[in-house]
Each structure stands twice: as structure tokens, then as C-alpha cells.
Amino acid sequence: WADLQSLNASTMIAHCDYWMERLGWIGNFDAAVEGRLPDDRRGREFSDSDVYKLLEAMAWELGRQANSDLEQRYSAIVARIARVQEADGYLNTMFGRPGQAPRYSDLEWGHELYCYGHLMQAAVARARTAGEDELVRIARRAADHVCEVFGEGGIESVCGHAEIEPALIEFGRLLGEQRYVDQARLFLERRGTQVLEDIEFGRQYFQDDVTVRDAEVLRGHAVRATYLLAGAIDLAIEDDDDELLSAAERQMRRTLARRTYITGGMGSHHEGESFGADFELPSERAYSETCAGIGSIMANHRLLLATGDSFFADQVERALFNVVATSPSEDGRSFFYTNTLHRSAPGVVAAADEVSPRAAASLRAPWFAVSCCPTNVARTVASLGAYVAMSDGQAVYLAQYVAGEVSAETEGGEVILDVDTSYPSEGVISFTVTSAPSGGAELVLRVPGWAGGATVQVDGEASSADPGWARIARRLTVGDRVVLTLPMATRVSRADQRIDGLRNQVAFERGPVVLCVERLASEEFAVDDLRVAGEPRDTVDGPVLPVRAVTHHDAEWPFGAAVGASPSVEASVFEVPLIPYHRWGNRGPSTMRVWMPVG
Amino acid sequence: WADLQSLNASTMIAHCDYWMERLGWIGNFDAAVEGRLPDDRRGREFSDSDVYKLLEAMAWELGRQANSDLEQRYSAIVARIARVQEADGYLNTMFGRPGQAPRYSDLEWGHELYCYGHLMQAAVARARTAGEDELVRIARRAADHVCEVFGEGGIESVCGHAEIEPALIEFGRLLGEQRYVDQARLFLERRGTQVLEDIEFGRQYFQDDVTVRDAEVLRGHAVRATYLLAGAIDLAIEDDDDELLSAAERQMRRTLARRTYITGGMGSHHEGESFGADFELPSERAYSETCAGIGSIMANHRLLLATGDSFFADQVERALFNVVATSPSEDGRSFFYTNTLHRSAPGVVAAADEVSPRAAASLRAPWFAVSCCPTNVARTVASLGAYVAMSDGQAVYLAQYVAGEVSAETEGGEVILDVDTSYPSEGVISFTVTSAPSGGAELVLRVPGWAGGATVQVDGEASSADPGWARIARRLTVGDRVVLTLPMATRVSRADQRIDGLRNQVAFERGPVVLCVERLASEEFAVDDLRVAGEPRDTVDGPVLPVRAVTHHDAEWPFGAAVGASPSVEASVFEVPLIPYHRWGNRGPSTMRVWMPVG
CATH class of the missing domain: 2.60.40 (Immunoglobulin-like)
Structure with a gap:
């Protein structure tokens, strides 16, 4: 943690700032003031939120240790944002100007309320670490505006991406504004009653299929689902609502028992960035979005506080060490957006100076067209102190x-x-x-x-x-x-037999850290050519695993009575290192497996 | 086949006609003539192609057996299309009018050339079965127009969705128009040289990453990839180009050995409807789009003709019985768009009178927002005679x-x-x-x-x-x-050990037909509760499989040293039917597995 926090302070925050300035995401606020929107609008519809997440990261970091350069930078960005807020509190660079779609005309995908949520979270960070300042006042005006527009008698809908729910509650709690909490309650109760349009992914994508009180398990878009659950737990605590708390706890427990990777990662589907069915957890192409890991930490930490069950703290630790810590490269200048548990062919190194168009870049990339994860990692790492x-x-x-x-x-x-x-x-x-x-x-x-x-x-x-x-x-x-x-011997783990993709395979863990086998493209044997041939052994250089190499023989058709017996297994056993999963992919193109086949 | 062809003649063709008339996809052609576009444009940008696929189905069916009502209906639709074609041969209801995007302004996604391809395929069917008529003349004008606009000195690009390549060659071959073949050659040689824009899915989505001559395996969008390969094989035959033929054969052989489901289905990813990596073939959420099965048949049949290797005829048969035949319901009024090999929770019955917004509907649906598959099944089934x-x-x-x-x-x-x-x-x-x-x-x-x-x-x-x-x-x-x-005893098949999702599982086949276990929602034990307990046994009512029931115990966390041993296996063995995979999902919500766990 300490290393990651130092890296965040020295590099990651500045990296995010650099890219968002370079790509004009921060510049959108200037363009708004100068009347250059929508022509000069840059980035996706939710890019404002990444600027707010950067401010949140800066605020937590400034609370961790003073830094006058960072303080100045923080204030300069806040000042640029302040000028854009309209008289009634509305604040967004994507909507409402001539040539732009009207305010709140696309709640499914517009992300306006989502952006306010991250604005409020940044304000919470600032208020907690430095007191009320310009950013807090901006967020307060935005929150008042939301209550005005979406309150009783207003627009009876919700945002396609949950986030404002926990944000309103945390912000309201901090400022003693009960009506923010009341507004969050309205949002939480509306969602699940089909207030949003049906879409190709289905309404479960934004958890508008079943209310948060009635749902049995997390489903749909994993980031949306975990953020929403965090809001529901917050509300249950505020309202002393045991039924809601137990609904939230039930959903998380079933999600942990049936829809979570050994790394704590959540989300099996690339399509819709969503949870799969129960026990649908294939290692290959595990989506396990970095932000969903962060959402899981948000929700599990709240369940820890609400229930006192240390099991939820275990889950926070698991996701921190194996999802959040996996995302950034060792130099803090590139990030995994998704976190697969198996790479069968060496990935491609992303150009250091280009935006990756794809979330699922083969290796870490410096920035993405949708770049929610880097700023989310930065704000989470800067705030880790709160979890201790x-x-x-x-x-x-x-x-x-x-x-x-x-x-x-x-x-x-x-x-x-x-x-x-x-x-x-x-x-x-x-x-x-x-x-x-x-x-x-x-x-x-x-x-x-x-x-x-x-x-x-x-x-x-x-x-x-x-x-x-x-x-x-x-x-x-x-x-x-x-x-x-705590006993730190390397442990061998098996998976529930209902997970088809993990049959006859084992994983290795040491303390809270999931291990993996990584083979550089330059090394002999890719991970898929290895079979576990014994128990792992701890050495002074870290754990090693005895393996045998296999030689696969391609059949013209890979299914049949005799096919299963095809690979030749070598007699000789040798050892390969088991490295922390969060450190894989830092040495160039490689293959990697968390779960290794036995025999 | 005979049953499927009868069902097609009696129901499926009319079903497609009904839905496209009802939704205004055929009506788009009237709206074009009446100046009501773009306001009255219905369906996606490629909806014209589905009308052409319907005409192709009608043409083949009319060749199979005379039917004056169908003949009349065919001619009426052709007449409505004819009026839309512009003086220079351009024909599309989505582009080029005031208020619409200009012609060929979006080659990545616009599908204009793709639509011409299906127009030409319909014309080929008609010319082969009835001689040159109005439709053939329309297609000829369109082909001339394409040569004009995309020939040497014209727009040096390709369509985001391959299809015009095989269509131009087949049409040119039939009419003796070498310049259509030459144009197809230009398209085939351009693709892979990064003539299209990069997109989120990567250029491999439309096979613009590597030329068809240099590629080692099929990749990206599975329908696009197989259609393109069909065109490449056609060109190799026309040009007597052994190098191109061997490139095409190499790609298909590796795709069959490493990237194809036991059903012959192709495409592992929902995202991008695309091939996965080698041996990435999880049963759950197998995409295996019906249209990709048809593309595989197109390519394998051409390889059969080009090489004489009966292996490719085996693949045609496999995809026909296990993908194409699986798509339509027994009543011919609903279709699978994707063909999963494992359904762990009973699916939802689609409303008989509504368009499904989702390709991945849990059970067969009558029609889809993107509805390429029903018309593709109809045209393929009507043309089966050509494969015999x-x-x-x-x-x-x-x-x-x-x-x-x-x-x-x-x-x-x-x-x-x-x-x-x-x-x-x-x-x-x-x-x-x-x-x-x-x-x-x-x-x-x-x-x-x-x-x-x-x-x-x-x-x-x-x-x-x-x-x-x-x-x-x-x-x-x-x-x-x-x-x-031919020996028809039920066979037990295993999978190449590199397919992680199939370890310790077996599948069952009888002749060319892949079998499955299906459990209705009303029956005791879902498929995931069963374990293979012996060899399948052929009975007069079909094959049965001895199984044991297991009881799974949920752990709070499903990974650990002891977890793997968790399910209780009952001692008693009972038999469940093994039914043809292509017949599953016809009796209401159910769970289903092709690959069954052993022990």
C-alpha cells in the first residue's frame, strides 16, 4: 500500500492530469465558458466525471501529505469548473447548450447525475481533509439542483449509471443535509421499477429490472451494480432500515459465493461489462473491470461497517491486492482496464503515447477512450487510509x-x-x-x-x-x-465444481495475494504447456511450483473418442516461479495463468 | 432436411415476409419512392439485405417446387425494389437522400456493399432457377455501379461487412462478366491493408488487420470472417491461384482445429460477435451465431469443391445439423440467433408478437432488432439441394x-x-x-x-x-x-485438453448429430446437478445416459483448499434422455448441457 500510495502521489495523479489536459477533457470546461461547445467538446459523455475523480484523488492525497504544487493545481482546476456551473446549479459540458442535446434528455446514457455523484465524492474528500472550499460549494449547488429537478413532483427517473446515490448520502451526511439523503432514497426506490428504457443488454444492465430491495444477487453492469449497492447500504444505515441492509447483504453474499473471481474481481462478460450467471467465471477473458473491483471495495467496506463481519474486510483486502493493485503498471504510467485471469497468447504492448481505443487492451495502456479506471485507481489509492x-x-x-x-x-x-x-x-x-x-x-x-x-x-x-x-x-x-x-505459506486452492472453466485446476495464494504463473514470450514453454506436478515450495526468492511440460498434438478436429488423451507429458519436473498476480505483465508480452491444470 | 425444407416452404419464408412487412423493412422501399425517407426509415442500416435474403429464399424455394402465390409475392417485392434503384445503379434506402448521410460515407458500418452482395446472391438464385428476370437486371445494374465507383481509380476501400466478394464472383461467373470477378479481387486484396478506420473491437473485427492471403486463422466477427473466406476461395478457383487457395485452406483448417465448437458453431465472444483465441471455447455463452454457421457452410462447401477433401463436407454436415437446424423452432416461427452449448438457468420465453431487442434472447424469438439469422436460415434451407x-x-x-x-x-x-x-x-x-x-x-x-x-x-x-x-x-x-x-451407435467424445471449459467433461454424438441433456424447469434436477455415471445406451426411444445426482453446498467463498470436494454425490444411478441438440428449447424453459461432467 505504502508503495502504491507513493507511486500515486509521485506519478499516477500527474499522469491522469496530463492525459485529461492533453485530450481536452479538462479543457471542455474552458470551452464551455468560451462558447466553443459543442464544437470543441472532447471525450465521451461522462468525461467530466474523470476530472472530478482526479480532484478527489488530489483532495485525498493533499489530506495525506501537504504539497503546495498539487494544492495549486487542484485549485486551478476547481476554478475552471466553477465558471461553468449555471445559475440553477446545473453543471455538465455535454448537454443543454445550443447544438447539444437538452439537459436530462438521455438519462439512460447521458451520465449527468453520475457526473454529479463524482463531483460530490470529490467534495466529500475535500471537506473531510481540508474543510469547505469552492469545490464543496459547487457540489452543494449541484446537489440542491438535483433535489429541485428530481425530487417529489420532478422528473421521476434515475441515472443510467448509479453513483449519485452513495454520493448524495455521504455528502448529505457530511453537511447535515437530510434532503440529500431523501433524494438518494427516491433514486434508490425508483430504480428497478422500469423507469429507464429497455436496451439491447436488458434493463438489468442498469439494475432497473428489480428493485434493490427485492434483488437476490448483483447483475448487469458490474460497476453500476456495486455502486448502487454501496448507496443502498448507506441508506440502510441512515434510515436504520434492517430490511434494506439485509437485502444488500444477501445480494453481496450470493455474489461473493457465486459470481466473483478468486481475485475478488467482478464481471464475467465483456459484452455489457456485466456479471454472468451463477458460477459462470471463465478465466479466459475474465472482464473483472478495475472499476468493478473498486465498486466491490466500496460496497464491502460499507457492509463491514454496517454488520461488523470481518468477512467483508477480507473481501476489501482481496480486491485491493488483486484488482486495484493489478491495474497500474510498476511505473504508474499504464493501467489494466480489465483484469483477465488467463492470457493464452502474449499480449501486445500498447503505445506509450497513444489513447487505446479498447478497454480490453492486451497489456496495460496509458489511457483509454473510456478511461474510468486510471482516475478511479488514483482516488481509491489516495483514500486507502480510510479502510485501515x-x-x-x-x-x-x-x-x-x-x-x-x-x-x-x-x-x-x-x-x-x-x-x-x-x-x-x-x-x-x-x-x-x-x-x-x-x-x-x-x-x-x-x-x-x-x-x-x-x-x-x-x-x-x-x-x-x-x-x-x-x-x-x-x-x-x-x-x-x-x-x-499470519501464516504466509503458499496455499493451494480449488474451485467450486460448478465453475466449468476451472475443473481439474488449482490456484495458489500467499496471504491475501493471488499468485500466477507468467511466462515471457521469450521463455521456453507458454503457460498452457505446463501441468502442475507437485506442491508449491516457498523459497527465499518466493514460491515456486513443480511442473511438467506437455506437448500438444493438433488434431484436424479437436473432439472425439481419442482426443482427450492427446498431449504427451514429459517425465522431467522443473520449477517455475509463482509471482503475485498483481505484478504480471510488467516485463513485456507474456502468457499468464492463475488457475493451473493438474495432471 | 426434407422436414426442414417443408417447414421453410410452409412457414419460415412467410414468417420472415410477415415480420419485414409489419416492421416496414420492405416498406422502406415504398417510402423511398414516395419521398418519405429518412423520416419513415425503419430497421437498422442493413435491413435492405434481409429483404434480399428473403427474395433469395423465395427464388430457391420456387426452383425447388412451383408455387404461384409465392411467385406472385416474389415479383411484387422485386417490383417495389426496382423503383428505388437510381439511374446510376445505386440502390439503398439508408443513404444519399436529403437528411440522410451521403452514399459510402460510412463504409465501416453502412453496409451498402453488403446489401448489394445479398441482392446479387438473390439474383444468382433466381437466374439459376428461373433465368434472367427483373431482379437479375437490378443486380446487374448494381454490380456495374459498384465496379464504376470502387474500381481502379475509384474509392479504394471495402465494406465493413464482407459479402459482396463471393457475391460478385458468383454473379460474374454466372453472367460471364469477368469485371465483376476483377472487382471482387480488388476488394479481397484491399482488405487487410487497414483501409477501414480502427474501431473499439479492433480492425480484426472486419478482417482489415491482415490480408486474406497472409492470415493464419479466422478472427474477428465470425460472419464477416467466414463470408470473406468464401469469397477468397471463389477467387482462388477463378484465378487458379493455388497460393490463395492454400491460404484459405490453412485458415479454415486451423479454425476447425482450434476455434470451432463441437456443433460446428463458430464465434466464442458475444462482444464483437467474434472468434476467440485458439481453444477459447467455453460452452456457457457460446455465441455460435446462426449466421456464422451458415458462413462456415459457405466456406467449407467451397473448400470441398476446390480441394475434394471430404473432411470439408463433414463440416458442412455438422454445421447444418447442429447450427442451422438448431436455429428454428419446431413450428418455424421463432429462431435462435446465438446457439449456446450450456444453459445453466432456464431461459425466458420470448413474446410471440414482439421484436426481441436482444440477439442473445434466452430462448428462440420470433424476430430480432438485428434479424439477420431468420432470413439467412430460410435462404440456406431453400438452397440445400446444392450441397448434396x-x-x-x-x-x-x-x-x-x-x-x-x-x-x-x-x-x-x-x-x-x-x-x-x-x-x-x-x-x-x-x-x-x-x-x-x-x-x-x-x-x-x-x-x-x-x-x-x-x-x-x-x-x-x-x-x-x-x-x-x-x-x-x-x-x-x-x-x-x-x-x-453408417454406424449409428451413440459415441462419447472428449475435447482437446487445451479447452479449459471442457476439462473432465464428455459430449455425446449420434451420427452427425450432437446430443445434449435437457431438463425442463418443471423436472427434478437441473443439468448442472447431474454427473455422468456410465456409458450411454441406445434404446428404441433414443439414447439415454446413466447419471448420478449431486447436491452442491454453497460456501461463503467458493475457492479454497477444501472447496473442490464439496458436492455430495448420490449413490443411485438413473437414466436421462440424450436428445438432439438441435431440438432443445422446444418445450419451454429448460436447462441444457452438451458437455456433461464426469465423476
């Missing part, structure tokens, strides 16, 4: 483990911990109390579901800790040290 | 087996055979010579690749016949009878 710890007033719960200082408010006062760890490289995490209220601090540590055999050491005495929450038996005072040790 | 026999001047080759009269020209004179069979229900096919030249007739019979153990009986004496061509040893005269017996 929580408090129920009494105890401090550590949900995620990252080196650094953690502070949390309890009823007794502030608790500050110094966390020392190289997790997930190693499994030892030590906590030293540097500040505690006079009555001491209660500490509760998450033991991940995979971490059977974990131990907690307090006062030099170790005791075993089962997966779930491990509560430290005594109250801690300044200077106390607790050490959590 | 061929002659090399000396011998008559029987490539497909269907009851009826077969006539073929040889250098000695006409050969007529009476074919008596209920193939593929049974494996006995008997041929009686009813007319033969004075020197007798040479007969060669195709023994399909799956038919090891076949026998041929001549003069009451049986001898074994290996897969491939079985040449009857002596010349036959009138009254001679030959009986081919």
Missing part, C-alpha cells in the same frame, strides 16, 4: 494492515498506534501504542479467513487467534506492543 | 445424404439417383440408379470421419468403407442399387 481502522466507540478495530501511524477516536479519547510491518510480503505485524486514553485502549485485530494458525502476542506471550476478530484481552497503554503473526 | 452432389465430369460424388432424387451431369450424360433413407435418424442410405449414360455411372460416396465401420453394399455384397470417399468399384447402370450403412 474503525472504532465502535469503545474498541479500535484494525481492518487492514499497512505500515504507518493509525489514529482512531474512541469515547475515552484518541488512540494512536504505530504499525510496523512489511505485510503482505511477510506475515508479522506489530502494533505499538503511542497514545491512548487514560483508561487504556481496546484493540481488535482482523484475522483473515485464510489465516488459520494465526497467533497474537501480547506482553511477549503468544496465543492462537482464529479467523475473524481477535480481541486483545487487556486494555493497552502507551508503550504496549502487540504482534499479530 | 457434385461431379468431376466422370464420377458423381454424394456429399450429403437426404431422401429424394439426385441428378448430376457427367461427361457421358446425366445421372439420376433415387435416394431412400431416414438418415440421420437411421444409418442406412440406399441409392437406386434411375438414369445413367450408356457407359454407366461412376458413384463416390462420402463416409463421414466419425463413421468408422461403415459398409457399402453393391450387388448384395457388402464391403467395409473407410472414412473419406468410397468409390463404387464398378460402373452402375439403371436399376443398380447401392446401400451405404
